Amino acid sequence: MAFKIQAFEVTRKTYEYSKPFKISLGAHYESVNIEVKVVLDDGTYGLGEASPSFLISSETPSIVETGLKELCQSLVGKDVRNYRALFNETDTIFKAIPSAKAAVQYAIIDALTTSLGITPFEFFGGAKGSIFTDKTVGIGEIEDMVEEAKKIYSEGFRTIKIKVESIETGVESVEKIAEVTNNTGYIVDANQAFKAKEAIELANKLYIKGVNVLLLEQPVHRKDYDGLKLVRQSSPYPVAADESVFEKYDAFKLIQNGCVDYINIKLMKSGLSDALAIVEMAKSAGVGLMIGCMGESSLGITQSVDFAAGTGAFTYHDLDSSLMLKEDNPLKGFEREKNELRILGRDKRWN
Amino acid sequence: MAFKIQAFEVTRKTYEYSKPFKISLGAHYESVNIEVKVVLDDGTYGLGEASPSFLISSETPSIVETGLKELCQSLVGKDVRNYRALFNETDTIFKAIPSAKAAVQYAIIDALTTSLGITPFEFFGGAKGSIFTDKTVGIGEIEDMVEEAKKIYSEGFRTIKIKVESIETGVESVEKIAEVTNNTGYIVDANQAFKAKEAIELANKLYIKGVNVLLLEQPVHRKDYDGLKLVRQSSPYPVAADESVFEKYDAFKLIQNGCVDYINIKLMKSGLSDALAIVEMAKSAGVGLMIGCMGESSLGITQSVDFAAGTGAFTYHDLDSSLMLKEDNPLKGFEREKNELRILGRDKRWN
Numbered sequence: 001m002a003f004k005i006q007a008f009e010v011t012r013k014t015y016e017y018s019k020p021f022k023i024s025l026g027a028h029y030e031s032v033n034i035e036v037k038v039v040l041d042d043g044t045y046g047l048g049e050a051s052p053s054f055l056i057s058s059e060t061p062s063i064v065e066t067g068l069k070e071l072c073q074s075l076v077g078k079d080v081r082n083y084r085a086l087f088n089e090t091d092t093i094f095k096a097i098p099s100a101k102a103a104v105q106y107a108i109i110d111a112l113t114t115s116l117g118i119t120p121f122e123f124f125g126g127a128k129g130s131i132f133t134d135k136t137v138g139i140g141e142i143e144d145m146v147e148e149a150k151k152i153y154s155e156g157f158r159t160i161k162i163k164v165e166s167i168e169t170g171v172e173s174v175e176k177i178a179e180v181t182n183n184t185g186y187i188v189d190a191n192q193a194f195k196a197k198e199a200i201e202l203a204n205k206l207y208i209k210g211v212n213v214l215l216l217e218q219p220v221h222r223k224d225y226d227g228l229k230l231v232r233q234s235s236p237y238p239v240a241a242d243e244s245v246f247e248k249y250d251a252f253k254l255i256q257n258g259c260v261d262y263i264n265i266k267l268m269k270s271g272l273s274d275a276l277a278i279v280e281m282a283k284s285a286g287v288g289l290m291i292g293c294m295g296e297s298s299l300g301i302t303q304s305v306d307f308a309a310g311t312g313a314f315t316y317h318d319l320d321s322s323l324m325l326k327e328d329n330p331l332k333g334f335e336r337e338k339n340e341l342r343i344l345g346r347d348k349r350w351n
Numbered sequence: 352m353a354f355k356i357q358a359f360e361v362t363r364k365t366y367e368y369s370k371p372f373k374i375s376l377g378a379h380y381e382s383v384n385i386e387v388k389v390v391l392d393d394g395t396y397g398l399g400e401a402s403p404s405f406l407i408s409s410e411t412p413s414i415v416e417t418g419l420k421e422l423c424q425s426l427v428g429k430d431v432r433n434y435r436a437l438f439n440e441t442d443t444i445f446k447a448i449p450s451a452k453a454a455v456q457y458a459i460i461d462a463l464t465t466s467l468g469i470t471p472f473e474f475f476g477g478a479k480g481s482i483f484t485d486k487t488v489g490i491g492e493i494e495d496m497v498e499e500a501k502k503i504y505s506e507g508f509r510t511i512k513i514k515v516e517s518i519e520t521g522v523e524s525v526e527k528i529a530e531v532t533n534n535t536g537y538i539v540d541a542n543q544a545f546k547a548k549e550a551i552e553l554a555n556k557l558y559i560k561g562v563n564v565l566l567l568e569q570p571v572h573r574k575d576y577d578g579l580k581l582v583r584q585s586s587p588y589p590v591a592a593d594e595s596v597f598e599k600y601d602a603f604k605l606i607q608n609g610c611v612d613y614i615n616i617k618l619m620k621s622g623l624s625d626a627l628a629i630v631e632m633a634k635s636a637g638v639g640l641m642i643g644c645m646g647e648s649s650l651g652i653t654q655s656v657d658f659a660a661g662t663g664a665f666t667y668h669d670l671d672s673s674l675m676l677k678e679d680n681p682l683k684g685f686e687r688e689k690n691e692l693r694i695l696g697r698d699k700r701w702n
Contacts, residue, residue, distance in 0.1 A: 058446035066417040095409035096447050223600035249574035 001115045002042035003079045005108075008072040009037040012065055015297055015325040022139040024165035024193040025055040031295030031325055032061040034068060036103040038111050040080065045351055046111030047331065048103035049300035051268055051321070056243055056294065059097050067097045072104065080112040087273035094271070098246060099294070101271035106303040109272065114351050119333065120306040121343045127312025130342040131305065133319045134159035134187060137177065145173045146180060153181040156338030159214065161187040161318055167198055171205045178211045187290070187316065189217040192243055196220055196227035196234075203235040215262055215290065215316065218242040229259040240264050240290060248277035255285045262288040262315070267303055268296070279313045290316035298322040298330035305334045305341050317341075352466045353393035354430045356459075359423040360388040363416055366648055366676040373490040375516035375544040376406040382646030382676055383412040385419060387454040389462050391431065396702055397462030398682065399454035400651035402619055402672070407594055407645065410448050418448045423455065431463040438624035445622070449597060450645070452622035457654040460623065465702050470684065471657040472694045478663025481693040482656065484670045485510035485538060488528065496524045497531060504532040507689030510565065512538040512669055518549055522556045529562045538641070538667065540568040543594055547571055547578035547585075554586040566613055566641065566667065569593040580610040591615050591641060599628035606636045613639040613666070618654055619647070630664045641667035649673040649681035650701075656685045656692050668692075 014032050021028045034050040050068070052059035071093045078086060086108055094101035109120045135157045137148045149160055162177060164170030174188055188206070190199065199219030206213055215238050220227035222243040232239040238261035245251050246269045254260045263282055265275050282289050291308045293301060301322045308314045319341065322330065331350045334341045365383050372379045385401040401419070403410035422444045429437060437459055445452035460471045486508045488499045500511055513528060515521030525539055539557070541550065550570030557564055566589050571578035573594040583590040589612035596602050597620045605611050614633055616626050633640050642659045644652060652673045659665045670692065673681065682701045685692045 054444075058444060058448075060418065060421055062421050063414050063418045063447065067411065067414045070411055070413050093405075093409060096414065097409075223598070223604075225604070247574070253574075253576070 002040040002044055003081050003112065003115060004041045005038055005076050005078050005080060006041050007039045007076065009039070010065060010068045010072070011035045012061060013297065015295070015327060017324055018326055021324055023055070023163045024139065024191040028295060031297070031321070033295065033297055033300060034061060034065050034100070034103065035299065036068060036107045038104070038107040040111050040115065044111060044115050046107040046109065046114060047299060047350060048105070048107030048110065048303065049296055050099035050103035051294040051296040051300050052097070052099045053268065053294040057098065057269065059099055064097050064100050067094065068100050068104070075104070080108050083108055083112060090271065091273055098271060099268040102267040102303065105272040106267070110351070114346065117346065119343070119346050119349070121310045121333070124307055124310025125312065126310055128309045130340050131309050131314070131317045132158070132339050133317045133341055134161045135320045135323065136161040136318065137163065139163045139165055142169065142173050142176060146176045149177040150180050153184060158339060159185045159187065159316060161189055164188055164190050164202070165193045167202045167205070170202050174206055174211055174213070175209050183210070183212045185212050185214045187215045187217055187318065188213050189242070190219045192218055192221050194219045196224070196230040199231045200234045203237050207236040213237045215240045217264060218244065225254060225257060225259050228254070229257060232259060232261060238262055238288065242266070242292065245278070246270060248274040248281070251278040251281055255281060255287055260287060262290055264290045264292045264318070266292045266294065267307060268294045272307065275307060279311055283313060289314045290318060292318040293321045295325070296321050297325055297327055298332035302331070302333035305343065309343050353391040353395055354432050354463065354466060355392045356389055356427050356429050356431060357392050358390045358427060359419070360390070361416060361419045361423070362386045363412060364648065366646070366678060368675055369677060372675060374406070374514045375490065375542040379646060382648070382672070384646065384648055384651060385412060385416050385451070385454065386650065387419060387458045389455070389458040391462050391466065395462060395466050397458040397460070397465060398650060398701060399456070399458030399461065399654065400647055401450035401454035402645040402647040402651050403448070403450045404619065404645040408449065408597070408620065410450055415448050415451050418445065419451050419455070426455070431459050434459055434463060441622065442624055449622060450619045453618040453654065456623040457618070461702070465697065468697065470694070470697050470700070472661045472684070475658055475661025476663065477661055479660045481691050482660050482665070482668045483509070483690050484668045484692055485512045486671045486674065486690070487512040487669065488514065490514045490516055493520065493524050493527060497527045500528040501531050504535060509690060510536045510538065510667060512540055515539055515541050515553070516544045518553045518556070521553050525557055525562055525564070526560050534561070534563045536563050536565045538566045538568055538669065539564050540593070541570045543569055543572050545570045547575070547581040550582045551585045554588050558587040564588045566591045568615060569595065576605060576608060576610050579605070580608060583610060583612060589613055589639065593617070593643065596629070597621060599625040599632070602629040602632055606632060606638055611638060613641055615641045615643045617643045617645065618658065619645045623658065626658060630662055634664060640665045641669060643669040644672045646676070647672050648676055648678055649683035653682070653684035656694065660694050
C-alpha cells in the first residue's frame with residue numbers, strides 16, 4: 001500500500017446544461033468544472049472535482065485551474081494518511097478558492113480510501129446506504145415553472161426546490177406548483193433577493209395559503225445576519241443560510257447569534273474540513289442541516305453523496321446538478337432510482 | 352476628453368526585498384505585483400497595482416493575473432465617469448481576489464482624473480497635502496530588531512511598527528526598542544498570533560514598563576471577534592483590527608459589536624469602494640483609522656497615499672512597503688522626506 005503523494009493532474013471539463021438554469025443572481029448555460037487527480041507512489045489515484053460558481057463565490061474556472069496547478073505542488077511528497085495536516089494546509093492555501101479546496105480534499109480522501117480498500121462514504125462514517133434528493137425548478141415564466149414541477153413530481157421527487165426573485169412572482173409560482181404537486185414539500189430559495197420584511201411577507205402569504213414550505217433559504221444578503229435572524233424570528237417557516245456560510249467561522253457566528261434554523265452546507269463553499277466542523281457544531285447546537293451543490297457533474301455530486309450518506313447528518317439533500325447536465329459516461333460513486341441516490345462500492349467506481 | 356474604456360493591460364512585476372521581511376505568519380523575500388493599465392478611447396490611461404499577499408488573503412500573483420486578464424474584459428466599453436457602477440461591478444467580480452479589485456478601481460480613478468486634469472488625491476477630497484508614515488521592524492533576533500529600530504528612528508520616523516509572535520520575545524523586543532528610540536510610539540502587530548488572554552498579558556507587561564504603545568494590532572485570529580472585543584475591554588492600549596476586515600460588512604459587524612478602537616484599512620483587502628465605506632462608518636461611529644499596505648511598490652503605495660491624504664481620515668499611516676523593496680525608476684505620485692510623504696501633482700506623475 002502506498003500513501004505518499006507523487007503528483008497532481010488538473011483538467012478542465014465543460015458540461016452543457018440540458019436547459020438554461022436561472023436563479024435570482026443570474027443564469028447558467030454551462031458548467032465548467034476542474035477535475036483533480038492525485039496520484040500516489042504506486043499509481044493508486046483519487047479524483048475530485050471543483051465546480052466554481054462565479055455568481056456565488058466570484059471564482060472562475062480559470063482562477064481555480066491556475067490556483068490548483070500552482071498550489072498543489074506544495075502537497076507533493078506528503079502522506080495522505082496525515083489527512084488532518086493536509087486539511088489544515090489546504091484550508092490556508094485555498095482560502096480564496098474554496099472549490100479548489102473541496103476537490104483536493106476529496107481527491108486525497110479518495111486516494112487514501114482506495115489504498116485502504118474502502119470508499120470515502122465509509123471513511124465519513126457509513127451512516128446511511130442511500131439518501132433522497134430534491135430537484136430544483138429555476139426561475140422562468142410561471143406556467144413553465146409549474147410544468148417543470150409537475151414533471152419533477154411525476155419522476156418521483158418528493159421535495160421540490162423552487163427559486164424565487166420577487167414577492168409577487170415568488171408567491172404565485174410556489175402556490176401554483178403546490179396545487180399540482182400534492183403540496184409535497186418545498187424549499188423556497190431566494191439567493192439573497194429580499195430585505196428581511198419582504199421575506200417575511202412572502203412567507204406569510206404562502207403560510208396563509210397552507211403551502212408546505214419546508215425551508216426558506218437565504219432570503220437576505222449573505223452578510224445581513226441580523227436580517228436573517230429577524231426572518232427566522234418572524235417567519236412561520238424554518239430559515240436556512242446558504243451564501244452566508246463558507247468557513248466554519250461563519251457558521252459559528254450564525255449559530256451563536258441564533259440567526260438560523262438550518263445551514264446549507266456545500267462542499268464547494270467549505271471543503272470537507274469546514275463541512276465536517278459545521279456538521280458537528282450544528283448537531284451540538286440543535287441546528288438542522290441540508291446539503292447543496294453548485295454545478296457539479298456526477299463526479300462532484302459523488303463527493304457530496306459520500307459525505308451526506310457517510311455522516312448521515314442531513315435532513316434535506318439538494319444534490320441535483322448532475323441531473324441537469326449533459327454527461328457522457330459519467331464518473332460516479334452512486335446510482336439513482338427516482339429520487340434515491342444509493343452508494344456504490346469501490347469495485348463499481350472509477351478506481 | 353475621453354472617458355470610455357478601450358482596453359486593459361495586465362503586467363506582472365517582481366520586486367526583491369532589500370532584506371527578508373518576517374511576520375508571525377511567515378517570511379517574504381520578494382513581492383510579485385500585478386500592474387493594471389486601463390486605456391481610454393483617446394489613449395489617456397490610468398495605472399493601478401495589485402499586491403497579493405498570500406499569507407493574508409491566499410491570493411497568489413498567478414491567480415490574480417489570471418483573474419484580471421479574464422474579468423477586466425466585461426469592463427471594456429464602459430464610461431469611467433460612472434465610477435460607482437464600476438465599483439459595484441468590481442465589488443462582485445473580484446470578490447475572491449480583492450487586490451485585483453484595488454488595482455482596477457484605482458486605475459479607473461487615475462484615468463478619470465487624468466482626463467479631468469486633476470489627481471486621485473483631489474478626487475478623494477484633497478484634505479491633507481502630506482501624511483507621515485511609520486516604518487516596520489520585522490521579526491528577527493532581538494539585537495537585530497533593536498538595531499533596525501534605532502536606524503529607523505535616526506532616519507526620522509516617529510512611529511515604529513513592531514511585528515511580534517510570542518509574549519516573551521514580543522515584550523522583550525518592544526521594551527528594548529523603546530529604550531533606544533526615546534519611547535517614541537509603537538504599533539505592536541501580532542498578525543493573529545495570540546489568544547485573547549495572551550494578548551492581554553503582553554499588553555499588561557508592556558504597560559507596566561511604561562512603553563508608549565499606540566495600537567495593539569490584530570492580536571487574535573481574524574474571525575475571533577469576541578476575542579478581539581475581550582482584548583479591547585481588558586487591554587490598556589487601543590486595539591486595531593487588520594486581517595479581520597476585508598469587506599465593509601466585516602467592519603460593520605466589528606463596530607456594531609464594539610470589538611475595535613481602530614480599523615486598519617488596506618486597499619489590497621477592500622479596494623477603494625469598501626475603503627470609502629469603512630472610512631465613513633468608522634468616522635460616524637467614533638472608531639479610529641489607520642491605513643496599511645501589503646508589498647506594494649511605489650505605484651501601489653501612491654494609491655494609498657492619494658486615498659489617505661485625500662480623505663484625511665487616518666490617524667496612523669503604515670505605508671512603508673516600497674521603502675523595503677529594490678526599485679529602479681519607480682512610478683510614484685508622492686515624494687518622501689524622512690517620514691513625510693508629500694502628494695505630487697499630475698504634471699509630476701506617470702501620465
